[in-house]
Amino acid sequence: MDKSEFRKWSHRASDWSADYQDGIDKRPVRPRLQPGAIGRMIDAGPPEEAHAMEDIFADFERIIPDGMTHWQHPRFFAYFQSNAAPAAIIAEQLAGAMAAQCMLWQTSPAATELEIAMIDWLRQAIGLPEGFQGTFQDTASTATLCAILTMRERALGWSGNQTGLFERERLRVYASEGTHTSVDKAMWVSGMGQDNLVHIPLRDDLSMDVAGLERAIAEDRAAGYIPAGLVVCVGGTSIGAIDDVGALCAIAERENLYTHVDAAWAGSAMICPEFRHFWAGVEAADSIVFNPHKWLGASMECSAHFVRDPEMLVKTLAIHPEFLKTYGKDGFVNFSEWSVPLGRRFRALKVWFLLRAYGLEGLRRRIRDHVRWSEWLAGRLAAEPDFEIVTKPMLSLFSFRYAPPDYEGDLNTLNRQLVEAINDDGRIYLTQTMFDEKLAIRFVAGQFEMEEQDIDIALKTICEVARSLTG
């Protein structure tokens, strides 16, 4: 493509984007496709000669949109949403046009300074005390990896990067059985290993058994291990498990553990003061992650990683002599020293656009609607004779299953069929989890453009499709 054509194609792309948004709710949320169907439509090798943009664009329209699961569909109720608010999409277009590499202050002064400001706006928005600083990582998995690496380095007197782990002390990290597998993966990558992640059982309310944690730490110390860190879960992915943040942070402080709070999904809800009781005591944590790209609308990838003492993160991840390190207190910071990759995208721009285009009140209204609508649906399903609630709403997440009273087959099989049938129907999209050996269907309200009528369609679709399976 000739550079002179850029304006034309960029306008075409904008028009396409607007049309896509306008028609998105007419599409099935998840396409009905066999694996490989799209791959077969792509040429087997790269072209030697340039193709015309006309052809490239036509192939995009022919092949890609119908082969996508539409995450911005208002009736996407699966996983956790990955919202891209329209204003954030515009900011991403602009960031894409500048295509800056934001590794150092001097490679991106405005991006770095906007990042410092946006992290602080978000800190205020979710009610964290002054003093927390932070950065935008790509994903929560990366933020958790950075925290786990910090646990390791802190426990090894900041020498693990140098010596490696061979013949070093054996370190332990603790997390509940409800935490996300990104914690396990971070243990693999950090070299501490899966066996040194101690999974503490859950209590009946799905929070980490605090007494069990204290016992595990004492046993580990007696056996010669060094307890290094604790991962606290606020809103687990499966069914929304929540740990007692205050109690766990108090133990961590007494036991000299570095604490990381994973609130990847639920953290967005903390812009509403009435939900902050879910993480009461969080100000004592060392590290906190939440994903504005999930519920808030900042679009992938945007993970806000807050730390109480950036020096520990920088000591773990900066590969510069000490005299070059800066921690942002003077407004001068190289964010590549706060993360694993060197290169970084300009993520703060979409947060700036998002927060200004909707305001905290606009974002709170959406989150409150989602919670209310989810509770309403849970109530409606509970009132139907052939449905049961498996886990009650935690914010906007609950799970249910279809259990007709006279049904004689296996309910797990029936509900697995139900999820497939609902998703093939296309009006809504749901995913499942296992809870107490029951196959439970998760329902999460949270799409940015969702409206009240969408919850009615959800109820209607679930009941209709379920009853068609057994009727």
Ligand SMILES: *Cc1c(COP(=O)(O)O)cnc(C)c1O
């Ligand atoms: C989504 C999620 C993650 C992983 O987030 P990524 O940003 O995709 O790495 C981790 N923990 C929890 C609780 C989550 O909900």
